[in-house]
Amino acid sequence: MAGQLEFGLSRKRERVALTVTQLVRVVRETLETQIDEYWVSGEVSNARRAPSNHLYFTLKDARSAINVVMFNTAARRLQFRLEDGMRVVMRGRVSLYETRGALQFYAEEVEPRGLGALQLAFEQLRERLKQEGLFDAALKRPLPLLPRTVGIVTALGSAALRDMMRLLFDRFPNLQVIIAPSAVQGAGAAAGIVRALEDLNHDGRAEVIIVGRGGGSLEDLWPFNEEIVARAIRRSRIPVVSAVGHEIDYTIADFAADLRAPTPSAAAQLTVPDKADLRRRIDQLHGAMATALRAALAAQRRQVAHLGSRMRDPHAPIRDSRQRLDEAAAALARACAAQSASRRALLRQLATRLTSPLAIGAATGLRRNAVRTLQERLWRALRSRRDAVRARLNSDMQRLDAVSPLRVLDRGYAVVTRRLDAAVVTDVRQVEVDDEIGVRLANGRLLARILTKSQDR
Amino acid sequence: MADNDVERFEDQLAELEAIVGRIDSGELSLEEAIGAFERGVGLVRALNQKLDEFDRRVEVLTRGAGGELRRSPSGAMTDAFDDGADDDRDE
Numbered sequence: 001m002a003g004q005l006e007f008g009l010s011r012k013r014e015r016v017a018l019t020v021t022q023l024v025r026v027v028r029e030t031l032e033t034q035i036d037e038y039w040v041s042g043e044v045s046n047a048r049r050a051p052s053n054h055l056y057f058t059l060k061d062a063r064s065a066i067n068v069v070m071f072n073t074a075a076r077r078l079q080f081r082l083e084d085g086m087r088v089v090m091r092g093r094v095s096l097y098e099t100r101g102a103l104q105f106y107a108e109e110v111e112p113r114g115l116g117a118l119q120l121a122f123e124q125l126r127e128r129l130k131q132e133g134l135f136d137a138a139l140k141r142p143l144p145l146l147p148r149t150v151g152i153v154t155a156l157g158s159a160a161l162r163d164m165m166r167l168l169f170d171r172f173p174n175l176q177v178i179i180a181p182s183a184v185q186g187a188g189a190a191a192g193i194v195r196a197l198e199d200l201n202h203d204g205r206a207e208v209i210i211v212g213r214g215g216g217s218l219e220d221l222w223p224f225n226e227e228i229v230a231r232a233i234r235r236s237r238i239p240v241v242s243a244v245g246h247e248i249d250y251t252i253a254d255f256a257a258d259l260r261a262p263t264p265s266a267a268a269q270l271t272v273p274d275k276a277d278l279r280r281r282i283d284q285l286h287g288a289m290a291t292a293l294r295a296a297l298a299a300q301r302r303q304v305a306h307l308g309s310r311m312r313d314p315h316a317p318i319r320d321s322r323q324r325l326d327e328a329a330a331a332l333a334r335a336c337a338a339q340s341a342s343r344r345a346l347l348r349q350l351a352t353r354l355t356s357p358l359a360i361g362a363a364t365g366l367r368r369n370a371v372r373t374l375q376e377r378l379w380r381a382l383r384s385r386r387d388a389v390r391a392r393l394n395s396d397m398q399r400l401d402a403v404s405p406l407r408v409l410d411r412g413y414a415v416v417t418r419r420l421d422a423a424v425v426t427d428v429r430q431v432e433v434d435d436e437i438g439v440r441l442a443n444g445r446l447l448a449r450i451l452t453k454s455q456d457r
Numbered sequence: 458m459a460d461n462d463v464e465r466f467e468d469q470l471a472e473l474e475a476i477v478g479r480i481d482s483g484e485l486s487l488e489e490a491i492g493a494f495e496r497g498v499g500l501v502r503a504l505n506q507k508l509d510e511f512d513r514r515v516e517v518l519t520r521g522a523g524g525e526l527r528r529s530p531s532g533a534m535t536d537a538f539d540d541g542a543d544d545d546r547d548e
Contacts, residue, residue: 145465145466146508148511174511176512176514176515177516178515178528179518180518199526202526203518281470282504285470285501286497286498288481289473289476296480296487297490299483423489
């Protein structure tokens with residue numbers, strides 16, 4: 001070392017200085033030719049992505065550290081997100097960053113240690129979107145009970161599509177189905193799914209969308225784990241049912257969807273009701289409603305009968321009077337018969353006693369007068385009886401009239417009904433300001449609007 | 458979309474269920490019960506109508522050369538779902 005220095009100093013006069021650039025280049029070339037590509041393991045720190053999409057971080061272990069750069073082309077292939085503290089293995093070469101003369105590792109590939117890269121990417125994305133609130137239960141929209149039009153995003157000609165179509169039409173034969181086809185695996189599949197979702201939204205007729213595919217490897221299902229698909233599902237104005245793979249497969253799409261179906265077939269069943277079931281339910285309600293109304297009518301009839309037993313039947317006085325009239329008539333007839341019989345007997349008696357034609361004539365005249373008097377008394381009795389009955393009937397009618405609702409209206413009261421459903425309003429809480437109400441008066445109806453309302457007590 | 462419907466099926470079904478409950482409760486006057494029943498019968502009719510409203514149809518949405526949406530008519534496409542022995546199964 002000392003010799004070299006002396007040698008250098010002794011050549012002071014003729015010395016040729018390298019520029020910094022030249023020095024750095026020499027070092028760089030030495031490094032690049034002498035040091036091979038390596039796999040290096042360590043812990044990530046200070047990871048950051050530049051606007052250029054290059055990825056910078058420091059890889060360290062207990063004793064040392066080295067700056068690492070991963071250019072955007074390599075960084076794009078990274079399926080997971082590099083985070084501080086993560087233990088990774090990276091492949092690449094060491095070289096010199098000439099601008100700063102700094103030693104740097106140029107990484108081509110980074111893999112997480114422990115979990116596989118896809119698995120890690122899945123966990124990370126799920127955690128990130130969850131933090132963001134994309135999976136919030138509050139965002140989940142209810143599916144329509146009876147979607148008349150169903151949108152499907154999947155691959156044309158796939159077994160999954162065939163299974164879904166068969167089940168959908170089994171359950172609801174007159175269903176409308178709109179298929180927005182998309183590849184569901186491989187490069188570009190995620191973008192295709194996003195476009196298909198957008199197309200269905202743009203078309204706007206579907207009331208619910210099923211997006212999915214049959215089972216496959218984690219790589220096959222991967223498009224459904226991509227962020228753009230999750231966001232497109234959330235962005236859809238139409239509720240989305242995810243149906244990816246088998247029961248055990250969970251994808252990011254499942255978490256983002258309004259409803260996760262374990263399989264495409266299950267999605268068909270969850271999305272569209274069985275038409276026969278619905279028909280039965282409607283019939284059942286129709287029947288129950290009729291039964292309930294019959295019960296209500298019967299109850300009402302019992303109540304009327306009960307009230308009737310307390311209130312005299314308006315026909316009863318007439319029936320009573322008629323009976324009494326009949327009795328009176330019978331009594332009268334009996335009386336007449338008895339009287340004429342007795343008169344005939346008397347006549348015979350007199351006839352046997354009075355042999356004088358004159359005497360007989362006088363006696364007959366006397367009796368004629370007596371019969372006439374009796375008849376008149378009878379008619380008077382009948383008339384007065386009839387008048388009494390009539391008077392009682394009138395008073396009964398008036399009593400009936402007084403309890404009739406129409407009579408109540410006569411006294412200035414009104415019946416108020418809601419225009420909406422014709423329900424009788426008996427409580428101010430039944431109506432709101434601006435509601436329209438019907439008002440029934442004794443001689444007509446009004447349509448009115450509520451300006452204000454207030455409640456007593 | 459469902460939003461444009463006058464009344465949704467599930468809303469009408471729920472109203473029908475409520476009507477049955479109300480008539481059954483005995484809280485209605487006879488006049489109200491009859492009115493509710495009439496409304497219920499109207500709902501039954503509307504619900505049954507909704508079940509039969511549409512005909513079965515299958516369409517495929519595709520993009521034209523200019524990026525515009527195209528709807529292929531049903532017939533040809535539905536056939537593709539009936540056999541399909543030649544498709545690439547992705548299960």
